[in-house]
Amino acid sequence: xxxxxxxxxxxxxxxxxxxxxxxxxxxxxxxxxxxxxxxxxxxxxxxxxxxxxxxxxxxxxxxxxxxxxxxxxxx
Amino acid sequence: xxxxxxxxxxxxxxxxxxxxxxxxxxxxxxxxxxxxxxxxxxxxxxxxxxxxxxxxxxxxxxxxxxxxxxxxxxxxxxxxxxxxxxxxxxxxxxxxxxxxxxxxxxxxxxxxxxxxxxxxxxxxxxxxxxxxxxxxxxxxxxxxxxxxxxxxxxxxxxxxxxxxxxxxxxxxxxxxxxxxxxxxxxxxxxxxxxxxxxxxxxxxxxxxxxxxxxxxxxxxxxxxxxxxxxxxxxxxxxxxxxxxxxxxxxxxxxxxxxxxxxxxxxxxxxxxxxxxxxxxxxxxxxxxxxxxxxxxxxxxxxxxxxxxxxxxxxxxxxxxxxxxxxxxxxxxxxxxxxxxxxxxxxxxxxxxxxxxxxxxxxxxxxxxxxxxxxxxxxxxxxxxxxxxxxxxxxxxxxxxxxxxxxxxxxxxxxxxxxxxxxxxxxxxxxxxxxxxxxxxxxxxxxxxxxxxxxxxxxxxxxxxxxxxxxxxxxxxxxxxxxxxxxxxxxxxxxxxxxxxxxxxxxxxxxxxxxxxxxxxxxxxxxxxxxxxxxxxxxxxxxxxxxxxxxxxxxxxxxxxxxxxxxxx
Numbered sequence: 112x113x114x115x116x117x118x119x120x121x122x123x124x125x126x127x128x129x130x131x132x133x134x135x136x137x138x139x140x141x142x143x144x145x146x147x148x149x150x151x152x153x154x155x156x157x158x159x160x161x162x163x164x165x166x167x168x169x170x171x172x173x174x175x176x177x178x179x180x181x182x183x184x185x186x
Numbered sequence: 187x188x189x190x191x192x193x194x195x196x197x198x199x200x201x202x203x204x205x206x207x208x209x210x211x212x213x214x215x216x217x218x219x220x221x222x223x224x225x226x227x228x229x230x231x232x233x234x235x236x237x238x239x240x241x242x243x244x245x246x247x248x249x250x251x252x253x254x255x256x257x258x259x260x261x262x263x264x265x266x267x268x269x270x271x272x273x274x275x276x277x278x279x280x281x282x283x284x285x286x287x288x289x290x291x292x293x294x295x296x297x298x299x300x301x302x303x304x305x306x307x308x309x310x311x312x313x314x315x316x317x318x319x320x321x322x323x324x325x326x327x328x329x330x331x332x333x334x335x336x337x338x339x340x341x342x343x344x345x346x347x348x349x350x351x352x353x354x355x356x357x358x359x360x361x362x363x364x365x366x367x368x369x370x371x372x373x374x375x376x377x378x379x380x381x382x383x384x385x386x387x388x389x390x391x392x393x394x395x396x397x398x399x400x401x402x403x404x405x406x407x408x409x410x411x412x413x414x415x416x417x418x419x420x421x422x423x424x425x426x427x428x429x430x431x432x433x434x435x436x437x438x439x440x441x442x443x444x445x446x447x448x449x450x451x452x453x454x455x456x457x458x459x460x461x462x463x464x465x466x467x468x469x470x471x472x473x474x475x476x477x478x479x480x481x482x483x484x485x486x487x488x489x490x491x492x493x494x495x496x497x498x499x500x501x502x503x504x505x506x507x508x509x510x511x512x513x514x515x516x517x518x519x520x521x522x523x524x525x526x527x528x529x530x531x532x533x534x535x536x537x538x539x540x541x542x543x544x545x546x547x548x549x550x551x552x553x554x555x556x557x558x559x560x561x562x563x564x565x566x567x568x569x570x571x572x573x574x575x576x577x578x579x580x581x582x583x584x585x586x587x588x589x590x591x592x593x594x595x596x597x598x599x600x601x602x603x604x605x606x607x608x609x610x611x612x613x614x615x616x617x618x619x620x621x622x623x624x625x626x627x628x629x630x631x632x633x634x635x636x637x638x639x640x641x642x643x644x645x646x647x648x649x650x651x652x653x654x655x656x657x658x659x660x661x662x663x664x665x666x667x668x669x670x671x672x673x674x675x676x677x678x679x680x681x682x683x684x685x686x687x688x689x690x691x692x693x694x695x696x697x698x699x700x701x702x703x704x705x706x707x708x709x710x711x712x713x714x715x716x717x718x719x720x721x722x723x724x725x726x727x728x729x730x731x732x733x734x735x736x737x738x739x740x741x742x743x744x745x746x747x748x749x750x751x752x753x754x
Binding site: 119146153158 | 200
């Protein structure tokens with residue numbers, strides 16, 4: 112699942128998956144602004160068929176946290 | 187696109203970027219809500235159909251300001267949401283008194299007028315009608331929100347700009363469902379109202395407007411017979427027992443009346459199908475609606491190629507409908523440029539497909555030529571058989587009794603002229619696409635002349651089939667546009683037409699006529715036309731060639747078997 116999440120984020124941000132790591136976040140990736148963040152969440156929700164609430168979305172400010180919160184959500 | 191996820195769309199869209207370099211179609215989307223996901227989805231919906239769309243998103247809630255800025259675009263799309271006319275209008279309306287309502291309506295009306303005026307020279311402006319559907323939970327009676335919405339829409343409908351396409355967005359929202367089309371989480375946090383599903387539906391629905399504006403109109407529909415026009419296999423079930431699919435037949439007849447070429451391509455005995463067309467009492471589609479019948483046992487790919495050749499149109503302007511997985515995948519593989527639809531196995535799903543096919547043939551305007559097209563194409567096929575019988579090409583052309591009628595700056599034909607610049611791909615020297623508004627501006631300007639010809643012969647009148655736009659400067663004239671419809675080619679009409687143009691330039695006391703050939707994927711057949719017509723090659727660049735002609739040295743072709751008339 113980790114790799115799938117990174118691949119999706121890479122597609123949305125239009126960067127190579129190899130340029131991303133679990134430490135990547137809006138502050139380390141130039142193209143990751145608040146609008147792109149919304150696009151990432153929408154793409155992840157569609158891909159994993161979940162709906163995230165506001166709090167979860169706000170907390171997801173690094174790839175590591177995205178993986179953590181999605182894993183919990185999906186059980 | 188429907189089955190693609192957002193992420194896949196982003197990726198595929200990026201893969202199609204080379205299209206933009208070759209043939210960029212610039213679109214701006216203006217809005218008073220956040221529509222960030224619209225960019226990739228809009229671009230992909232169009233790039234997938236061969237248009238090199240490049241979308242710029244306006245600033246949030248800056249529709250008026252942006253309308254001053256984006257006057258260089260090919261198209262502008264406007265999302266002007268009722269709920270955000272005033273922050274929180276969707277709940278504040280309850281306590282608005284009539285004065286507040288009136289002043290809000292007046293303010294927005296003025297803004298609409300300003301925006302549409304700023305965008306009046308853009309070829310296409312797509313404007314979503316105001317909608318109170320999303321935020322209105324009171325279904326029993328109209329409320330203040332409905333009234334604001336209604337009045338603004340009434341105002342919009344008063345605008346008669348030819349470039350304005352009003353979209354009934356309620357129909358699109360209903361298709362997706364209100365809950366499926368909107369995301370209140372993001373509306374609350376970021377003013378982003380619509381979902382990915384909504385954008386997918388929306389841009390597939392409005393794509394035909396842009397496609398028809400960028401010369402990508404579909405021109406012909408090719409229908410299979412068994413299990414496509416009727417239920418059952420004619421050769422097995424028999425004449426008596428086949429059951430008509432009336433809806434697809436009704437659509438075909440209506441398309442034919444709008445100028446779409448209807449053809450059949452069926453593996454059957456031709457006499458059997460003719461018998462049904464002539465004598466089956468339940469048939470709606472008849473011989474008179476059909477231009478070409480390929481009823482034989484040959485490979486359908488070669489039949490479809492033959493249809494494109496006979497009609498002299500590109501494979502990418504054909505739509506093919508068949509119920510057989512085999513035939514559909516054969517055409518998808520062999521002729522991927524043809525748009526192919528498979529008739530669903532479940533009969534109740536056919537209706538949805540038929541509506542979709544109808545949208546593919548969306549055309550914003552209808553001209554007299556469209557209505558006459560069936561007879562025009564039938565005449566063309568007749569001419570082709572006459573061609574085979576006659577001895578020499580000269581004899582044949584002489585036997586046709588050709589006349590061309592010349593008209594200059596004829597405002598009655600603006601729609602047709604614009605349509606010709608949009609649709610003509612092969613015999614088109616510069617392939618510049620012009621809207622009706624563009625043509626209107628040319629006719630009003632002192633330094634441009636729009637010259638057209640109609641062609642008639644003993645078989646009938648082909649209507650307006652040649653167009654030339656001349657641009658004059660002090661000492662020279664330039665052929666900005668020179669195009670002819672494929673259906674009059676092969677008759678040396680172009681030679682006569684250029685005689686007319688040179689004569690016109692000479693009578694305007696201009697001695698130098700410049701011209702240009704701009705290469706596209708489709709106009710190779712005219713790559714050396716100007717050389718043949720006696721123009722001197724002046725320079726070559728990577729996109730084409732420039733020519734000069736000293737009008738006084740021009741050698742008039744004076745073809746004696748084509749008569750020229752300046753009056754009907």
